[in-house]
Structures are given as structure tokens and as C-alpha cells.
Amino acid sequence: VSSEHERDQTTDALLRAALPGLPGQAAGACLDAGTLAAWSERTLPQSEAERAELHLATCERCQQMLAAFTRTEPVAPAAAAVPFWQRWPRRWLVPAGALAAAAFVLVVVTREGEPPAERQMARLEAPAPPSTGARGQEAGLAAPSHAPEPRPGAQPPVEAVGLADQITAAAPATPPPATLSRQPAVSGPPAVREAGREDRARSTSGRNLRDGARSIELNKPETDGATRPTVSAGVRSVPYVAGVPTLPTSTADTPTAAPAEAPATVKPAAPKVTTESERMARAEAADQSTTKLDSVQITNMPLDKYRNYQALVVLVPGESAAAAKTAGTGAVIAEIVSEPRPAFGRAGRGGAGKVPARGPAAAAEAAQAASDAAKLPSTIAARWRILANGTVERSVNAGATWHPLALDAPVALTAGSSPSDEVAWFVGLGGVVLLSTDGERLDRLSFPNTSNLVEVVAVTDRAATVRTEDGRTFVTGDGGRTWSAQ
């Protein structure tokens, strides 16, 4: 680590010394003031924006212009100091907190009256044994996603009990859960762990939710792909995953409150795992369980928060834990389930509803959405997943096998939504919108600006809504040919 740090410092010094004097050749004509201003505001058409950025990257004069332009930008102190996810309207925190509290109660009640075998288990798998350092984990990141079952004698998967506890088993007669979190209960460095525990213990208020999310973010590593050293989880080492995300609720329409929900419902549950045999028995029971979960769709996946995941497993309707375990080994950062939705903006999975519910109406709307969601068919044929390298894969046999979709150039994806077995929309950084209508290839669609897109909700292969990092919403009804701001 020290060597790598020194190496980075040397490179930093080298660039500092040599880069300013390095001659370059500009690509294309210099930007005029109007183009620079429009590029800065992300209002240029995509092709023009790309040309402008290519020129900016190679033209010293225009770089100087951009630098001067940036320095003249007035900075609102409050807005500049607060990250975008904390600038979301606080009105979301009240309904989100209420939903989280309701979900917590529901989870507790469900757990009390239900035998363990009926609960689904989610797993975070450690691809390397505990003694393996960060490099081993990086290797795990780069490993093929189709990892074989653990060898005899190898470390079995580690149960993320805190995660499993948060997945409410939605028996047919049971109302669907309001929240789902993938927060490992006891992993992470002490600062995160303790802050998270404290927040989780009493965080039903918006303030605690927000603070919890912030404490995690502040401890996020600043290098790509790097994982923190493993931290003892009491029973077994679990790789630390930075910026532990929260899935948007499966029923509540709460897109903007998603990251802040994480600490609300996660309980430190590691002490409940007592012995190896108990854990194995429990895992075996979960593997064989056919209990259907309410479906989960990831629609809010900022790569900054998720890129350090080695394995991110989402249990989906009709899927057993064994399938999820196989699917989740490796660098899967998101898994998406094809599913029809009854009405856009109501029971939207993960909730990028067109018009978010506000105020007291949110709870009622969420309850209605939950009811709608419970009526959805649970037979899922196609599943999609985004790998850490930007590849999108599709499975039509519940995750037993996966095949990659053809894509002209790799892109950084952040979210996806699949309204049917053949159709999936994906969005990413820099205004990337991809659409697959045949399950075989992804086509890049034009988008009016180069904002980072962090959420998408698709209804059909023609109708979808995307949300930018700064909260703007764009809608298309013609398969991405035209977009209109909402």
C-alpha cells in the first residue's frame, strides 16, 4: 500500500512538473463564448457536446477559457458544501422516515411469528478468504462473474444477516415490505460501523437518516475499485463495501430519499449467528426455500457509491437464495428484474415516479402502491444485471446462465429498468441512455444533455422517465427519439 501511495505521489509530481510544458494539438475549432456557456449548462445536443468536450480536452486556450469561466462562477456556499443527495427536498424525509419505521415494525412482527426456513436469505459473498488482503479482493472484483460454487474446504459464503433480516418475506397473505436494505450489519471500518449502528438504533427521524448517510459517504475511499481491508464480522470476515447503498423501496415511491434510508431499518444482527452448523443449516434452508419475495428493482445506482461492491445480491420474485448466490458472485453492481408495472408512478419499483408523492399523501400512496405491487404476477422470466465494468448481461433462466448484451462502446451505467422480458432501459453518466428491445443488444439513444443520469423508470419500450443527478426529470414517449423536461 505504501509503495502504491509513493508511486501515486511520484506520478503526481511528474505530471505537475511535465504536463504544463507538454505541447498538444487541438482537435477542431475553438469554442466561442456561446458554445462554452451552453456546454457548461449541459444544453448542447449530445453530439455537439461531445465535440466541444473533445476540443476542450486538447486545446490549451479553451482550457484557459474554461478555467477562467469556472472561476467567475458564483458559488452559493450552502449549495456548494452540501452533496447533491443531501440537497434533495427534505419533505421526503418525513414520509420516508414514517415508511422506514413502519417497515421496521413489520419486519419485527414478521420475524416473531415465522419460522426461519420461511425467510429468504441474502448473501454477501467474500470471494477471498479473510487472510487475503486488499489485493485479493481486487482480484475478486476482476474475476469473472460466473464464479463456480465454493470448493470443498473453501470459505462458505458469509451471511449478511442484517441484510437478510431486512428482506421481509412476503407471504401471499402478508402485505409487502416497505423497505429493503442491503446494509451489512457489522462490516465496515469502525467509524462507519459505529455511526451506522448508532443511527440505526434510533433513526426514524429524518435528521438521523441524513446523518447516517453522510457518515458513510465521508468514509468512502477515493480510489476506484479499491476495497477496504476486511473487517471482522464476529464470525467471519466480510469485505468492507464502501458507501453501502439502500435499495429504493419495493413499494414506496421514494426516489430521492433512497440513500438516506439505509440506516433506518438495518439492525446489527450478527450476534444471532452463533455456530457454523447453525449458519449452514439456515443457509441450506434458505437455499431450498421457495418463498416468494416481493420484487426489488434497483433504479438508483450512483456508481460512486456502488463501484466498490464485490458482490451485490438482490433477491427477486421466484428466485431462491441459491440462484442469487450464483448470480451475485463477482462484480455485479446491479440486478434488475423484468416486470410489468400496473401504473407508472404508482407502484414503480424503486420509485422514480413521474410525480413524487408529497406530504401526508405519501404514506397513503405508498400503501396503495404496496397493495398494487402485491397483486403483481411473481413469475419472472428475464433478469438483467450491470457488471462493474459496464457490461450488461441478461438471464432467462433465473440466473443460472447469463449472456452479455452487445454494446458498441463501454459506458458507465448507474441504473436500469425493465418493463418486460425483452425490453430494458439503462442510464448512466454523461447522459447515457441505452435501450434493449430484443434482449440481445443495447442501442444508445440520444439525450438532450450530458448530465449524469441516476434513475430510470420504464413503462414500455417507448415510454420512460429518467432523472438526472441534480434532480431534473425527462420523459420520452417515442423510444428516446425526443425528450421533454418535466
Add this chain to the structure above:
Amino acid sequence: MHLTATAQVTPALAERLHGESGAARWTLPVEAFQAALEASVAYGFTGRTPSAADIDQYVGSLHLEDLALAAACAAGQEAAWDHFVLEYRPVLYRAADALEPGGGARDLADALYADLFGLETTGGGRQSLLRYFHGRSRLTSWLRAVLSQRYVDRVRAARRLDALPEDDAPSAVAAGPIAPDPERPRHLAAMRDALAAALAALAPRDRLRLTSYYVQRLTLAEIGRALREHEATVSRHLARTRRLIRDAVERRLAARHGLDEAARAECIRSVIADAGPLDLEALLGAEPGPRKNEPAARSR
């Protein structure tokens, strides 16, 4: 460059947009606003012939209120100009002070202000610089961009005119190498080649981040604002790009220039110690932007 409008904005569309823009507040005639729209369309579709739908979508994305104000100012509407003076002149001054806190850029703002008003006359009427505003961004952003452009051009021109130090001047003496290293020219040439190749292989955005940080000396926060990225994201991408460059440079130094590990390390040390004399192009054009914070003070 002023483009002649070739695309037609229908009177009905112009009428509707005129209403939406609030141009009536400045008593700007529909025909004048239509001309501004057509100029913007011609600019936005340079080299292309837009369809009616393209035009409709394009004009719908414009900042119509700002376009109406600019068109009214350019047309000499006093109410519009009064509003501009009230609202936008302070913007210019604030931007100028941000460029040079000592007030050194105020003259640029004043000169720009005069051009916006249109002191120069062509064919009997004054020509306002505002006619080049096409509404593709906010007017404040455009004004800042114009001021930044003029500031940079002035700085670059001044650098070209700066006299080189005399041969016996203290600065010239101090700048000379103390202990010439026979390997140094080879190291410098190899490093320039390797770095140029590594930079060329970068994605445009990675390269832009890198030059913004190392050449233009923007802080991470400033780069984040320019690229609409979070500061931490900029930091991570910079770290990743450094790794890419380091790997690429070492590979090229080994493969193309035949340097073994020890020689590569020495080459890097040598360049870090002194990157060497700038070439003519760099002397004429490459000058680091004013550093607002020292490196240690900048967050990395």
C-alpha cells in the same frame, strides 16, 4: 462569426414564443424577436437544414426570456437596457473581480459593457455585441464566457509580448542547469514522448480533468463545478487517470526507449527535478493559470 439566418421560424411560432418570452415587456416587436430566433436557429443548425420539428424542439430549449432581453437591448429599447444595466452589469463586475481580485480585469468588463451597448456603428446604426447571444445558455453564463474569453486572450497576448530575461539577468542565471547530466536530454525526450502518447490515449473527459488540475491549476471543487461532478468523484477519477498514465508511460519507456526499471526511475526523477526548457510552442502558448491555492492547500 455572425450567421445569416437561413432557417425560417414561422410567424405563428414566433408569435407564440414572443408571448412566452415576455418580450412585450421591452416593447420588442414580434418581427425583431423572430429575427433573433432565426439567427439562433441558423447558428444552432450550422451546415444542416433543420426540419420544422427540429426547429420547434430547438427553440423550445432556448432561454427565451434572456433572448428577448438581449434582442431588445440590441434593438436599442431603453427599458430593456435599463434592466440590463441593473441586473447584469454587477454580474460582469463580479466576474471580473473573480478573475483578478485586485480589480485588474475591471477595464475588460467596462470594455465589454461598451461593446454590449454597441458604441461602434456600422452603416449608421450601433451594433451591439448582444446580437451574438442566441439563447442557448443563460445570459449571465454567456456574459461570463465572453469576459473569460477576452481575459484569456489578453493574458496570452501579454505573455507573448513579455521580454525574455537578459542573458546576465539574475533570473536567467538561476534558471540554468547546475550540474548537466549527459542522460538528461534523452530522458526528457523519452518522457515527452511517453507522456504525449499516454495523454493521447485518455478519454476526453479524463484528459480535461487532468489538464484542469495540473495545467490550469483548478481546485477539485472548481473542476467539479465545471464538469458537474462531485469533488470526491473528481478526486477518484484523477487518481485512476494517474495510474493509467503511470502504467502507460512505464510501458512505453521500456518498449520504445529501452529503459530498464532503474533507468525509468531515474528518468522520472530527472523530469520531476526539472522538466526542462519549454519548446517554442509552449513558450508561446502554454502558461499555467494563476494558482489560487498552493498545492498543499488544495484537497486531493
